[in-house]
Amino acid sequence: MTRAVWVKADDAVGDWDDRRARITAALEAGADWVLVDEGDVERVRELGDIGVAAFRTDGDVTMIDDAEGDETGAQPDAFVVGKDGEGDATIDLPSDFSGSADLSTLRRDGDVDAGAYVRILGKEYETFAEAATEEAEYTIVVGEDWTIIPLENLIARIGEETELVAGVTSAEEAKTAFETLELGADAVLLDSDDPDEIRKTVEVRDEAERETLDLQWGEVVEIERAGSADRVCVDTGSMLEHDEGMLVGSMARGLVFVHAETAESPYVASRPFRVNAGAVHAYVRTPDGGTKYLAELQSGDEVQVVDLEGHTREAIVGRAKIEQRPMFRLALETDDGDRVETLLQNAETIKVATPDGRKAVTDVEVGDELKLYYEDTARHFGEAVEESIIEK
Incomplete structure (x- = not known):
């Protein structure tokens, strides 16, 4: 309503x-x-x-x-x-x-x-x-x-x-x-x-x-350097909180929580309006419960911001920065035994959520648990559909 x-x-x-x-x-x-x-x-x-x-x-x-x-x-x-x-x-x-x-x-x-x-x-x-x-x-x-x-x-x-x-x-x-x-x-x-x-x-x-999402933990079963890809930084028109980020992933059914760049770093200043979200092919969740490709985002679009408890809000995209960067490929196994993946930039400023707090993607190891949102459904043009789709 x-x-x-x-x-x-x-x-x-x-x-x-x-x-x-x-x-x-x-x-x-x-x-x-x-x-x-x-x-x-x-x-x-x-x-x-x-x-x-x-x-x-x-x-x-x-x-x-x-x-x-x-x-x-x-x-x-x-x-x-x-x-x-x-x-x-x-x-x-x-x-x-x-x-x-x-x-x-x-x-x-x-x-x-x-x-x-x-x-x-x-x-x-x-x-x-x-x-x-x-x-x-x-x-x-x-x-x-x-x-x-x-x-x-x-x-x-x-x-x-x-x-x-x-x-x-x-x-x-x-x-x-x-x-x-x-x-x-x-x-x-x-x-x-x-x-x-x-x-x-x-x-x-x-x-x-606003909806509240039921987030779960997924176990990292594989992580490897994946070469370079076109990476998208989503710069919003809002200041994001320390426990907020976005849900992104290579498979729409399993989206990984990626923190906003609110933490200070010895290498770069914080960007509390930004989420370094991953490669251009990846999905990002939108406020209507749908998804968009990161490559599609442009100024004026809305994306969903989520915190560690699953509370959501909307944010307007001010800019989407696409640049070629070295990437990691992360594969995770869900509670249901499904396997989902995503590509994230190989940089210590990109943080994911673990039971022990935020962790740089460069420090993630096999066996770590990461926060994600999982729904056993397929997507067609960003909308949930009841059909069999294989993603790998």
Whole structure:
């Protein structure tokens, strides 16, 4: 499931300076959407590239004409109804029902996605939210007291009918929303002025999407000098931690953990953004669970960074350096008795993970155990497939 962070920045936040501060913080943190009033759509477009949802106040999306009478790009990516709304006559609601989407407005055809904004104040509001999902691509539910109507009820009943966006006021609440019933909300709508809270909420989103890999040990059964080959250094746009690296290998089913160059060396300075990953033919794991050849990597691609416990995150490739260097060929045997291999540069700055800590590839011996990720599956164009492929 792909998670998303929305940031609320309508006129309830304050004047334009206050709203702009929230929108700017959302842009800088990497949020996915901002929820604003129709009149601010064009202003948001000028600030940066982000999904824009706008409260519809008059039943039609407002378009702004330029000096030549042409419509400008003031239309949002999604419109949202329900701000100060009065519900819908087709649902049995109390006479004082207010503050939720008008379903008749949602049913209108349009060129942009429709969203419903529903304040959960009691059981009848939950019923209304369920009805709104039949018409809305996005259903935003804001619980003023989640002890009355638990979020899990909505997650269980709405299912895949809509993108469920849960209103939250902190990163901690966002974490709960993403984890509820193990499925969690598809997105959260954060109502906070604190840039740090916005950033932390985006971090919670990223953590919710990341996988944790089950790493194992493989025994080195062969190691030899293999002559020269074209070697790839993957320079990322991120600073990597001391226990982080990448998974690379000659066989996609068995990828060896290679440390980032975070350690100091008497020969060269550390490069904590770099992984000297191996020869051009080798696979490297990507954040979507696929693989790419090292030779294919170029600036702007994403690669998966993994730590010794199997926790993963993504990093953007800033540069892939290909140079001819002397290599080692390492062959390892997995717990299942399978044999996997990789080529690594013959240099003491390339470190692999052993039970006793990191070890230079130049010091690796037969019988050593190295950290690796193994999955008994074949790959075709980087995607796992169920077919027999022999790699040797």
